Amino acid sequence: MSSGRSSVAVANTSLTVDRLDRLTDRVRSTTDETIAVEAPATADRIGSVPDCSDADVDAAVAAAREAHADWAATPVDQRAAVIDRFSELVVDHRAELLDLLQLETGKSRQTAAEGLFSVPSACEQAVDRGPEAVADEPRGGGIPLLTTATVTYEPVGVVGVISPWNYPVTLSMADVIPALVAGNAVVLKPDEKTPYATLFLAELLERAGLPDDVLRVVTGEGGAVGPALIDRVDYVAFTGGTETGRAVAERAGRNLIDCSLELGGKNPLIVLDDADVEEAARGATTACFANAGQLCLSAERILVDESVFDDFLEAFVERTRQLTLGTAYDYDAEIGSLIDAAQLDRVRSRVEAAREAGATVHTGGRHRPDVGPYCYDPTILTGVDPDSQIACEETFGPVVTVQPVESTDAAVAAANDSPYGLNASVWTGDRSRGQRVARQVDCGTVCVNDGFAVGWGATDAPMGGFGDSGIGRRQGDEGIKRYLEARTVATSRVGPLVPSDQLPMGWVVEGASTAWQAGRRIKRAVRSLRR
Structure with a gap:
């Protein structure tokens, strides 16, 4: 061959x-x-x-x-x-x-x-x-x-x-x-x-x-x-x-x-008002651009509390510009190639459509044939039409949109405004608060102060999607x-559980009721002790 x-x-x-x-x-x-x-x-x-x-x-x-x-x-x-x-x-x-x-x-x-x-x-x-x-x-x-x-x-x-x-x-x-x-x-x-x-x-x-x-x-x-x-x-x-x-x-x-x-997924990354923006920006570069964005768990939508929006965006753009592209067989480069010409066309066409519709490209937005035939710069967009293809559908490339939100409730509502529900992340200075917010996000996995690695790495816990992101769970x-396949083997210690000639049906009903009531009282007592 x-x-x-x-x-x-x-x-x-x-x-x-x-x-x-x-x-x-x-x-x-x-x-x-x-x-x-x-x-x-x-x-x-x-x-x-x-x-x-x-x-x-x-x-x-x-x-x-x-x-x-x-x-x-x-x-x-x-x-x-x-x-x-x-x-x-x-x-x-x-x-x-x-x-x-x-x-x-x-x-x-x-x-x-x-x-x-x-x-x-x-x-x-x-x-x-x-x-x-x-x-x-x-x-x-x-x-x-x-x-x-x-x-x-x-x-x-x-x-x-x-x-x-x-x-x-x-x-x-x-x-x-x-x-x-x-x-x-x-x-x-x-x-x-x-x-x-x-x-x-x-x-x-x-x-x-x-x-x-x-x-x-x-x-x-x-x-x-x-x-x-x-x-x-x-x-x-x-x-x-x-x-x-x-x-x-x-x-x-x-x-x-x-x-x-x-x-698929259109995964949200939420930055709350008490987040360390430098840490969130550092985490977002991996969350968004790992494997050139060709990752079902990667973030494609960043929702930032408006009180920290400017600071986060500045830090995120700066860190993204520092990412290195390359396909050599060493550990120098952080971002590699897209898989083929079709994937490159998908990414390039969506960025160009967003740009033509008035979105701002803060960094990236370029094909990089000098690095490899299908390489594309990590790209950050703001001002994207919320109903556009790039805002609603999975791009599966090194492209992310960033938008301000007025409150935590607004961030959660925007995160959940999608038919997908695979992965999300919440960034905050208060881990307990982050866990509370995570419970409100309709995704199969929600990571606090990490993009996706802590979720994927928790192999003892199930992973899968809500909604259009799938059914069933892997891991755990x-x-x-x-x-x-589950098979139930049920056994009677007293023979067939049917009325006999020696045991009238009325006795069976009364006896079963008494046994049920006794069992119920025992279970209630056990539950009380557990509390």
Whole structure:
């Protein structure tokens, strides 16, 4: 598959063209059709992967389904041990993984490293919590002392994971790892723009002891491979845009399978009147421009109390101008490239439309071909029409709007004036106040005095969206439980709970009422003691 491609981009890394080909060979496909993969930092073609057919997807799911039985029967501690060994391999092979990430995404190495090290964190959460999440759980029976109830948990079967291009390592493994520790087989479809790092992770899982076919990878165009996958699996985990997410949910619903969807956002960042504006400005540069803004959790709207608006804006513009752009394989640059020409056009056209409508560009607003073909300066806008596309829809680039608000209530109202609800942040000198305000913001995660890292890093807590930002949760016990089917086993200690010839119905009714009243009094007493 190396014919007709450039190795210029690969030459700057620890990788080789042959190494990419060996990764591609992990995709088992009968088709001759391929999809080219480009290095955003140079616009060079670095390889190609199979454009899998329906038959390829069918074969992958069938193989995963066959492998699932033995994997599900493997004790959870042994499954967790595989994940634990995998996390060590990820750290051991960090240099090659970072090179792969930069090669196929154009990220800065700083951003690549931040994403890479979230994988061991996800593994640690799965290893720590997996055994407890799948363990039998005693529940209260219908009639105390006479009946019992136990909930057992079984893996759903074969999970389809459809992962995005912006964080191919982080977001694929955030869904794959808990599915595996729960005892499922997985068929993973990475974005066609960024397949290589995902394929390398599949190789590392195999080295860690994951049995053959428990994880299969299929590549191809999302519009074709995605529906084929949804029609064959038992659960779908999707990360991507809201409109595509609607289509995924609709198809999953027709197949009567469950799904979790992490979708788009128009995330607000609120600066209260008592915030340290210098600290808020420092945090906002990361919150808005990490990964060149191509992050579902990044802030695209900043709402600043009017009493500190001018000071915050000045500090924020100054700090943003100090950000460094670059795509070299070192840690010097903070901001890397956009993913491709289409994403560059999306960002550039929205900024130009805002400018033409009267918005002020305080810094940025420029394509930077001197840095890379798809690089764009971090951009700050004020005076944006609140009903414009750039104010209401996700841009997914290094662009943020800043607007003054007259009060905390006004900031919360503006933050909630959106169909999205993925992530938000609140900046204040009073953490307790920040937590109170956070409870009023309609988002699945709200961070106080941080943009998103404290929320994403809280792997023991669930993460997901309200409204158009998705359904379901990853991370925490919820992130494992979504991949399990609950079964209730209820048992009677006294035989069938029906009236007998020796026990008239009237006696049953009176006896049950007396028992219920006694039980109610006991529960009330217990509640009082707990208070």
